[in-house]
Amino acid sequence: MSNIRVRFAPSPTGDLHIGGVRTALFNWLFARNKGGEFILRIEDTDEARSTEESVKVILDAMKWLELKWGEGPGNECLKYAPYYQMKRKEQGIYQKYADELVIKRLAYHCYCTPEEVDEMRKEAQANKLPPKYDGRCSHLTSEQKKQKETDGRKAVIRFKMPDLGITVLNDLIRRRVEFDNSLLDDFVIMKASGVPTYNFACVVDDYLMEITHVLRGDDHISNTPRQMHIYNALGWKMPEFAHMAMILGHDGARLSKRHGHTSVLEYRKEGYLQEALINYLALLGWSTEDSQQIFTIEELEQKFSIERCGTSPSIFDPVKLLWLNGEKIRSKAPEQVYELFIDWLKYTNNEKLIENWDIDLLKKAIVLEHDKIKLLKDIPSLVDFFFAKDIEYKEEAVQKTLLSEKSKDSAKFVLTESVVRLANQQDFSSAALEQYARALAAEKNIKTGQVFHPIRVAISGRTQGPSLFHMMEVMGKNEVVRRINVTINKFFKTV
């Protein structure tokens, strides 16, 4: 029994992105591996950009990915709830600790306007110094404060950072990282609106929720010393920190819209399997000693460890993800692929696509095309010809296989001959059909391809497709004969 507690704390300002999923995944895997708790907390303190809709989207995405949270929205634990920071703010949780810091003189009210602070930073930067708040409000007398307030100024609360010394972070992934305190300025912990800022809310909640390990992207690493000082100021025990390397786009820049899909939902719409995405993302920044590539979720849970997380950033490769998705689909029973496909149709509102399709036939078609499926969205185009009332002939197939000078005579012969013979074929199994086709070729002394190819085009309209005789068996005698007849009438009718 372990008491490890980790959390994923997204801000609901948009869809759940690939980078966010990776963070959530590694936290989840760590918790699963250690038998700990995985907590979902919504950091909605960005009043301007947070939306209900985004919360919903994130929760949906987490559910689809099957990254189940033991605590969080919809799964409240009385001791730690609520899991939305704005709700916690309403309960005065952050204000209480901010006030405590002010009383201890470890934080102070600041009346500077954003414009004034901006000015300060620009000036510092002009002098080649790190942009810092100069701390001018930390020495305000009560008269001065009163004056500012009567002037209608609203105060923020700033946390006092030490000017000297270094802060040492012992990161689980990066080992020892040092920060020079003189470079860090007094940062805002409570906005003028009374809402806490990220660095403060995060610490308060991680402490209150008894988070033991903070596993996050290394874009947060420079926030860490600030947070560490808050822990110290409040006399709280710090969690362990582990900063993962970022996931980048193909050009080495931070993953963004330019690199294609960034939202997980888009991957879902494309017909990726959640386990493919999970498997692929696990490979970015983590590996096993034997460099294993394909994992089941259970294997991932078993083998994951923070110690084996890498330190260098990785580039997201959609091609490898696609391969992995095909691999996952191939590893499933066709029946499961069918179920997944139905779910996908529902999710993408494409159910009408198959409304006239025979389900039994669809299942058989999926069996035949199974290892060709890379994305669930590929399925319709792979099997739709089975269900078409009118064959959709591919121009190229017709020209090449039926009408070219080289093949038209034998094609015509094979089809007219087959339409008769197949109608009388009582055993319509693939084996028997193959036997028939080969016999016909031998009998007329033509190549087997000259028999196979025209029949394929005649019944499917394409040159590519499932193995011919299996396809015929699945289609059934009547339909095969009907289609060949249609083809003869269309292309070989003697006027």
Place this chain on the structure above:
RNA sequence: GCUGCCAUCGUCUAGCGGUUUAGGACAUCGCCCUCUCAAGGCGGAGAUCACGGGUUCAAAUCCCGUUGGCAGCGCCA
């Protein structure tokens, strides 16, 4: 600009001082299988381990510097 992080095939990575002519996977190329397309099997090409200095009998592996990439520097998270 300042600070931090990072640096092995095109990409993801193994490697944690000698077992390495640097291993695996994706992609790529060729061959085999074959009724097409896939899948699969086999094989090829692909990395002077960013560069330059050390330390050591011995370095991709340890140290320093350089360069490059990325990140952070908000009353955003």
